[in-house]
Amino acid sequence: MITYNCTIQEGVIPEEQRRILNERLVQIGARVLGVAPDDISVNYEVIPHGFGFRGGELSTSSSVRSRIPDGFSQEKRVEFMQAVQDMWMEVTGQTTAELVVGAADASYNNYQN
Amino acid sequence: MPIYRFKVPSDSVPFEQREKIAVDVTDIHCGQTLAPRHFVHVYFDEQTEGGSEYPTRYYLDAINRAGRSKEVKDELLGKLLNAFVTHTGLSRDEISGRIGETPAAWAMEGGQVLPEPGQESAEWYAEVTAD
Numbered sequence: 001m002i003t004y005n006c007t008i009q010e011g012v013i014p015e016e017q018r019r020i021l022n023e024r025l026v027q028i029g030a031r032v033l034g035v036a037p038d039d040i041s042v043n044y045e046v047i048p049h050g051f052g053f054r055g056g057e058l059s060t061s062s063s064v065r066s067r068i069p070d071g072f073s074q075e076k077r078v079e080f081m082q083a084v085q086d087m088w089m090e091v092t093g094q095t096t097a098e099l100v101v102g103a104a105d106a107s108y109n110n111y112q113n
Numbered sequence: 114m115p116i117y118r119f120k121v122p123s124d125s126v127p128f129e130q131r132e133k134i135a136v137d138v139t140d141i142h143c144g145q146t147l148a149p150r151h152f153v154h155v156y157f158d159e160q161t162e163g164g165s166e167y168p169t170r171y172y173l174d175a176i177n178r179a180g181r182s183k184e185v186k187d188e189l190l191g192k193l194l195n196a197f198v199t200h201t202g203l204s205r206d207e208i209s210g211r212i213g214e215t216p217a218a219w220a221m222e223g224g225q226v227l228p229e230p231g232q233e234s235a236e237w238y239a240e241v242t243a244d
Contacts, residue, residue, distance in 0.1 A: 007156075051131065052154070053132070055139055055150040055151040056136035057135075081221045082221070085224070097151060099222070100154070101221045101222075110214050
């Protein structure tokens, strides 16, 4: 099971791009971590304009925080995060400065959901 | 990373206050840690009244890199909550919060896997502040 929780800023990523992101995130989970597509879910939270800040200024940033099965090596975790980052930038045009990617073990219990 | 989420009742914190709080949170976090300013994310989540899962009507739910001492985290949390009440005019007992943690190596920002707290190298700073 993989759960992606994506936080995006209102007006930054249009619906059409989100549909592509959904497909690609499922593909990455299956290809890199070997998780069945039916066991991968993607959730979005849209921060209204004026409610998200980065560095004290209005934010255009996105974050993709995922829960992945326990037991993967750090090397595999980084491969997964890198794949998510590269795909996200390709689809949205956002830069590395506008993106946070996380991959936490499913059993880890001190992580913000 | 870090990500600071203020849970607030709907229409209770106007934009001008949110902006000042976000600046203060950034200043406080960067004053106490070695994070670049643009790594500090502050969100305000408006909550509907009733049935709150939080112990107070206003709540700070934060996530930081793991590895800092309890004393450092407690001091940081206290300063952040004080900044919130300074700009909102609320009393200190109307807001509480917590700082959750995630291992640094489980996150990427600025195109790099995050270093452990205290392990930020000059090369890392140069890489993540290049944009």
